[in-house]
Amino acid sequence: xxxxxxxxxxxxxxxxxxxxxxxFPTIYLLAGEVALVFVLRRSYRExxxxxxxxxxLMLFESVFVVGVTIHFLARGEPAHLVESSRSxxxxxxxxxxxxxxxxxxxxxxxxxxxxxxxxxxSLSKAFPQITFLNPPTRLExxxxxxxxxxxxxxPDVRLIDSGAPSAFTVRANRKYTxxxxxxxxxxxxDCEVEACLAHEIAHLKNHDFTVRFAATLAKVALFxxxxxxxxxxxxxxxxxxxxxxxxxxxxxxxxxxxxxLAKLKESSDFELAVPGSSxxxxxxGRRGVVRIFDKHPALEARxxxxxxxxxx
Numbered sequence: 001x002x003x004x005x006x007x008x009x010x011x012x013x014x015x016x017x018x019x020x021x022x023x024f025p026t027i028y029l030l031a032g033e034v035a036l037v038f039v040l041r042r043s044y045r046e047x048x049x050x051x052x053x054x055x056x057l058m059l060f061e062s063v064f065v066v067g068v069t070i071h072f073l074a075r076g077e078p079a080h081l082v083e084s085s086r087s088x089x090x091x092x093x094x095x096x097x098x099x100x101x102x103x104x105x106x107x108x109x110x111x112x113x114x115x116x117x118x119x120x121x122s123l124s125k126a127f128p129q130i131t132f133l134n135p136p137t138r139l140e141x142x143x144x145x146x147x148x149x150x151x152x153x154x155p156d157v158r159l160i161d162s163g164a165p166s167a168f169t170v171r172a173n174r175k176y177t178x179x180x181x182x183x184x185x186x187x188x189x190d191c192e193v194e195a196c197l198a199h200e201i202a203h204l205k206n207h208d209f210t211v212r213f214a215a216t217l218a219k220v221a222l223f224x225x226x227x228x229x230x231x232x233x234x235x236x237x238x239x240x241x242x243x244x245x246x247x248x249x250x251x252x253x254x255x256x257x258x259x260x261l262a263k264l265k266e267s268s269d270f271e272l273a274v275p276g277s278s279x280x281x282x283x284x285g286r287r288g289v290v291r292i293f294d295k296h297p298a299l300e301a302r303x304x305x306x307x308x309x310x311x312x
Contacts, residue, residue, distance in 0.1 A: 044242035048211060051235050055218040058225060062100045099224035107221040114213070119171045123158065126172040131161040135180070142194050143178055143201070149250050150205040159185075165264050167196040169203055176204055192260035195251050202246035208239045229293070236295035244302055245309065254306040261306075265299045 123132050135157045147154035155169070156177040163183040170177050178200045185193060203209065215235040222228035248254045291298070 044238045044245065045206075048235055048238045048242070051231055051238065052211075052215065052218075055215065055222070055228070055231055058222050058228065059218060062103070062222065066097055066100050103221040103223050106223065107217045110220050111217055120174055121172055123170070123172045123177060127170065130179075132179070133159040133161055135159040136185075138190070139180060139185075139193075139197075142190075142197050146194070146198050146201045146250055147204075150201050150246075152201070152205050155201075155204060167193075167200055169200045169209075171209060176209075188260050188263060191251075191256040192263065195247060195256035195260050198247035198250040199243050199257065201250065202243040203239070206239065206242055206246060208243065211239060212236055233293055233295045237297045240297055241302065241305055244306060248306065248309060254310045258303055258306045258310070261299050261303050265303075 119126075123130075136159070139159070140157050143157045144154045156175060158177055158179045160166070160179050160181040162181045163186075164181055165184040165187045166181045167184055168179055170179060178197060180193070180197070184196065188196070212235065215232045219228040219232040244257060247257055251257070
């Protein structure tokens with residue numbers, strides 16, 4: 001079966017998804033997963049599962065090729081690899097094994113750094129560029145009420161001494177903290193602030209930190225597969241849309257979040273130096289094909305999705 005296909009077919013398959021030895025089933029499985037992603041376009045939870053499924057397939061292939069290589073070393077090369085093709089496949093087996101081992105080491109180091117490093121630091125050490133303040137009582141009450149409605153433990157709350165309108169969740173001291181900037185409180189009405197907080201609570205309810213962490217580690221492990229650089233941001237974008245939809249349920253409708261995002265989109269006082277989990281990250285978004293590398297959907301896309309929900 002392997003010798004039926006021209007060699008460039010295996011090269012393309014190896015670069016995109018996985019080792020040549022699984023090229024034939026890979027194409028069909030990936031095509032099915034990609035089709036499923038588009039079918040589930042508005043079902044962001046299932047869409048995430050489909051995207052993670054592609055990651056899982058690619059990781060399985062990487063582990064499988066190491067196992068096959070070990071088998072070949074122990075039992076001898078497969079008989080159907082004729083002399084003219086053996087050097088070609090030997091090269092790709094060596095590349096596969098090398099990239100798998102490097103990726104596994106890199107992913108392991110990244111996991112240790114995140115879990116034993118930054119996530120255990122204090123807020124001031126983990127984010128030295130940000131000044132954290134004690135929040136007003138009404139802000140703490142909002143977060144507690146939303147967390148209770150979501151069925152999760154209330155996270156810590158902090159105010160940021162910044163005029164840039166932003167709300168985001170960070171992990172430090174081995175716990176989550178929802179932060180809101182002074183600029184957001186000054187820019188929005190209370191119901192709009194609550195909608196932004198609901199978006200952050202939704203991330204915690206949906207376990208988005210764990211899902212995004214898994215996607216990032218998979219990308220690191222599959223660093224030699226260009227497809228992984230598209231899958232990771234796609235997972236992040238799907239979780240942002242899902243957080244919006246969950247937030248709408250927590251506050252009883254999309255109006256407040258639509259209004260908040262529309263106001264923030266028009267704001268000229270925005271600093272890009274905020275964590276990637278920011279509710280208002282990617283105010284405009286990049287244009288053209290490069291959008292597929294954005295981890296956050298543009299606010300226009302989020303507002304459009306919320307309008308569609310309202311009209312149903």
